[in-house]
Amino acid sequence: MSRPAVYTLAALSCLGVAAGAAPVLAKDYLLTAAKPDKLVMVDPAARRVEKTCTIPDAGTGVLTITPAPDAGTAYMIVNHWESVSGIDLDTCEQVFRADFSSGDERVKATFGMDISPDGRELFVFQSPVRLLPDEYQVQPTRIAVYDTSAGVGAEPSRTFEAPRRTAILAMSNDGTKLYAVSWDIYVLDPQTGEVTDTLPIRHWDRPNYAEPDVLGVWPQWETTDIYTNPYFAVRTDRDPADAAAYKTGLLSLDLETGAFETKDFEDTSVIIFSTVVNPQRLNEVYGVYTTLSKIDREQGEVLDRIDLDHTYYAVNVASDGSELYVGGTMSDIAVYDTETFDQLGRIEMPGGADQALASLRLIQR
Numbered sequence: 001m002s003r004p005a006v007y008t009l010a011a012l013s014c015l016g017v018a019a020g021a022a023p024v025l026a027k028d029y030l031l032t033a034a035k036p037d038k039l040v041m042v043d044p045a046a047r048r049v050e051k052t053c054t055i056p057d058a059g060t061g062v063l064t065i066t067p068a069p070d071a072g073t074a075y076m077i078v079n080h081w082e083s084v085s086g087i088d089l090d091t092c093e094q095v096f097r098a099d100f101s102s103g104d105e106r107v108k109a110t111f112g113m114d115i116s117p118d119g120r121e122l123f124v125f126q127s128p129v130r131l132l133p134d135e136y137q138v139q140p141t142r143i144a145v146y147d148t149s150a151g152v153g154a155e156p157s158r159t160f161e162a163p164r165r166t167a168i169l170a171m172s173n174d175g176t177k178l179y180a181v182s183w184d185i186y187v188l189d190p191q192t193g194e195v196t197d198t199l200p201i202r203h204w205d206r207p208n209y210a211e212p213d214v215l216g217v218w219p220q221w222e223t224t225d226i227y228t229n230p231y232f233a234v235r236t237d238r239d240p241a242d243a244a245a246y247k248t249g250l251l252s253l254d255l256e257t258g259a260f261e262t263k264d265f266e267d268t269s270v271i272i273f274s275t276v277v278n279p280q281r282l283n284e285v286y287g288v289y290t291t292l293s294k295i296d297r298e299q300g301e302v303l304d305r306i307d308l309d310h311t312y313y314a315v316n317v318a319s320d321g322s323e324l325y326v327g328g329t330m331s332d333i334a335v336y337d338t339e340t341f342d343q344l345g346r347i348e349m350p351g352g353a354d355q356a357l358a359s360l361r362l363i364q365r
Contacts, residue, residue: 026364033062034353053092160193280321
């Protein structure tokens with residue numbers, strides 16, 4: 001079971017025992033965002049929006065959403081990618097705020113953000129630029145580390161340089177490794193930023209394969225602690241006119257064990273933006289964009305695929321593996337049965353607002 005689920009269930013069980021009652025089981029909620037400044041908590045079982053929080057000074061939209069391990073706070077990249085806001089999920093109060101830019105330095109956070117397993121530190125990938133009178137001077141990209149108890153007006157407790165083009169940050173379950181997904185996956189020491197290992201993507205050195213193309217900006221591994229992402233590659237030993245020259249596959253990174261692999265699963269026929277693993281059937285992966293795909297990652301084959309009525313960028317899955325949730329763009333989250341791909345429901349955002357590029361995260365409370 002994922003870290004948020006374990007912590008939440010343990011806390012609720014202790015409360016139930018202390019009160020002399022049966023333990024209370026946590027239930028699934030989804031976190032997404034609606035433009036321009038709303039954090040939206042959805043009860044997927046009830047097919048309704050449970051709560052809407054207004055984020056102060058959010059700008060035009062919300063990017064990456066990172067829930068705390070205890071599911072009490074959600075951290076979001078806001079303010080034109082120049083700030084992180086932490087919102088208390090009970091009160092909707094802003095309890096944490098870090099504004100990156102100051103003086104002649106403008107700083108953007110481009111997707112990559114994660115939290116330590118104990119919830120004490122927040123890691124944010126940043127791209128700084130100095131605004132000089134006659135030029136924009138690009139600075140080394142970095143990761144800024146924040147103490148989550150620092151409140152509003154938080155400053156980094158430390159920073160260290162990080163590989164450019166990082167789009168995903170993911171902590172190992174034991175907190176000893178910080179994975180930075182860039183052209184390759186770099187394994188960083190979360191205290192110093194030292195690169196301790198490199199898991200190859202662009203530099204995979206597969207015979208008869210060109211460099212793969214990867215678009216990975218949606219974090220959605222919380223039900224399994226397995227990060228997966230589609231890749232697209234060309235076989236250099238095939239005729240370019242041959243459909244079999246173009247391959248789609250999955251890269252998988254287990255945040256518990258560190259196991260990493262890449263495996264093709266079809267001749268490219270559709271585009272897939274993001275994927276998620278079923279927590280009850282770990283071989284089963286679901287991918288989304290204009291279609292919804294079911295993939296066997298162990299056998300490397302497509303098991304099922306349906307067309308969707310519009311594009312969806314993000315996909316997540318119920319903690320019991322029974323339902324799929326697709327969202328991350330436009331104004332709805334659609335619900336599908338993981339076995340049959342029958343559509344079970346649709347949940348509209350408040351006021352029909354667009355989710356844009358917001359993450360779709362699952363928590364238990």
